[in-house]
Amino acid sequence: MPSVCFYFQVHQPYRLRHYTIFDKTPNYFDDFRNASICRKIANKCYLPTNRMLLDIIRRYEGRFKVAFSITGAALEQFQQFCPEVMSTFDALAQTGCVEFLAETYYHSLSFLYSRREFIEQVNLHVGAIQKLFGQTPRVFRNTELIYSNQLAEVIESMDKFDAVITEGADHVLGHRNSNFVYRPPNCKQLKLLLKNYSLSDDIAFRFGNRQWNEHPLMADKFAAWVNRINGNGQVVNLFMDYETFGEHQWQDTGIFDFMAHLPEEVLKYPDNDFKTPGEVADAYEAMDVVDVPHIISWVDMERDLSAWLGNAMQSNALHEVYRLEKQVRQTCDQRILEDWRKLQTSDHFYYMCTKYFADGDVHKYFNPYDSPYDSYINFMNVLNNLKSRCEQTLPPASCAASSKA
């Protein structure tokens, strides 16, 4: 009975170049580094995994399905630095077995700070997916699965989406499990898909861990775990970063072989199938209301915002970015607006996280900076320059009037 629902997150931030207080040029981003990271991950992950998925999809003739959420920042960089990644994603889109989700174009935390900016970025992303892949997203996922009742309300009011994806955090589920479709308390139509973090993390985090007592994880074992849900669930939501394949879990862990064999093992049980998030929302009724008055996310043990808002630097940097919104808009300068939006990408604030910093853990792995302090200094110097650009740019009279309206 359970439907296996895969959704992969694809994101690459525009990393900043080293920018001191003495720098004056408005070139904030490290093109060289961004290009080389994109190409490196393309070769390790995006290209081989896309080709593998394409192969599986063709082999199973419509019975194997997955979903992607690819941020605008990642799409732009793929087009610029490694177009072959775009063509493989396009090939996946053509199969009809791949669904693309909507999110904020710049992988931003705008929902927390500016409703207007949030909605504009979601629309921007929907537009990009329509243009690039010829489909209109029906399911929304917010940056890092940040979610609360309020988000559901805003998403429903946009009248575009059938479902929202978030973390199946224990403290919001209580005695329930994540293997059903739920409903936010203040919504009529919108459905809620919750990540099965235990099974998702078995693949995303524990797969290559030799200390894990289930290591090595084989496709048949995992399929048996999925099947165990029979009778107490309708859907297994396996949500993870796409970079799990080949980047977080290296090829020599056997992650590609695992994935290649998983459809066969899952489909051995006659009741099982694969569904995309949109199909899950269509197929199953909401079983219950899940109330999330406080914000949750899918990051760290805490499943909260502390990875981006855990210290004074982070909250200061975020506030300063959004404080600039009015000034940025008043300039009506497209380049200033774009730079400002690229600075909203949540990664910049994640790099400033001091949580576990001294222990040297997962936060460090993705961090281009030596320390959270360096990243804050760099970010603030860039923001400082952007601010002075806003002050120097006199808006054209016609534009100033329209932005006020």
Add this chain to the structure above:
Amino acid sequence: MKVFMLGWEFPPYISGGLGTACHGLTKAMSDLGIEIIFVLPKPFQQTTSTHVRMLTPLQVKPWSAAGGEETFGFTQKDLKHVTFYAISSAMQPYTTPQQYQNQIEQIIRQKASQEQLKALGGMEAIAHWLHQAPAELGQGAQYGGDMYTEIHRYAAAAIRLAWQEQFDVIHAHDWMTYPAGIAVAAMTGKPLVIHVHSTEYDRSGENVNQMIYDIERRGMHAATKIIAVSHMTRNIILARYGIMGDKVEVVYNGVERNGDTIAADKIGIRNDEKIILFLGRITMQKGPEYFLMAARKVLEVMDNVKFVMAGSGDMMHRMIEMASQMGIGNKVLFTGFLHGKDVQRVFQMADLYVMPSVSEPFGIAPLEALNFDVPVLISKQSGVAEVLHHVLKVDFWDIQEMANKIVAVLKYPPLQLTLREHGNFEVRKLRWSDAARKCLKVYRETTQAV
């Protein structure tokens, strides 16, 4: 476990981190119940430092049995298991023969502070030594050309002391005491542990004093075990002195938690200007010129900031000239060597402590700054950078980046706040008791090995 420890400075008579380290370490060892016989040259330089509390000698008696007029024995109140012996000597920890003359001059300049010391009470013995200082000055000048003899005189005195004592292990701090350590080890057959707080390469760059290098090398090769204050120092020992890696252990220094910050002092120094602090010897090793060059860059983009250089050293005059040549003379203050509460005051005034050392084996001062809630910017070429995460780090030569980070601390208050909060918490984890325990482990290894 009983340790025969050879040091060369001890609070309140210190000119650098070594005395602080010896104090912290022996205190923690004493708490562990390790008995220590601490031998140090009779101090006659009066630059008292203030990183550590003044200690009152409990009992002072001329120790005449073996050393005649040359040695004093005394104990200190909070160092229960430590017995001190001072051997009359003009030895200075951070001295090269060339610097002798300068230091002698400094002693004359600071004669005033002798009076202050005397006023502290309970310090008769120390005052007694101090009064001898002028008499020794003449001798000091003549030692200037012959430090080698001086070191061996110290070694000879140490041997005489060692005859009188029973102990399990010899622990020698830095090069001046290595010959004494070797001699005592040869005589008693006890294992020798040498503690490398700095090497000649740190102090002099590539222009090493061959005599000092030879002493260091001989000490390291003669030792059963070597304790290095950081991995950086360990690497120098391995690369420059030809020592096998399994002989060298890293034991990081600690810092004593000082809860007694004087809140009252904070009032009255309220100033709208920001203060960037350099505190340390103004010598090549400490990179004072990089501090000034960074200061000039900072002043290009900020105005309401002052740079304080606290400390003295052979490069001080050059730095004063350099500041005025750069046209920032009015923005840089030189305080000279700071005493007692003045150090505390200057820390409390500071918005950022900068240690741009070219080569710093460890660096205790940043820990003290963090203890005083002052954020810290240190060079990556320092051993303490291995243990501190919640500080700003920069290559000592990267003036642009140094200035960038100084400006950031002044310009973005949340940075200062976060650094202070996390830094103060982190520094509490660096305890002398851990260092003492590691030393004890090293002792046990050596006593088993013999």
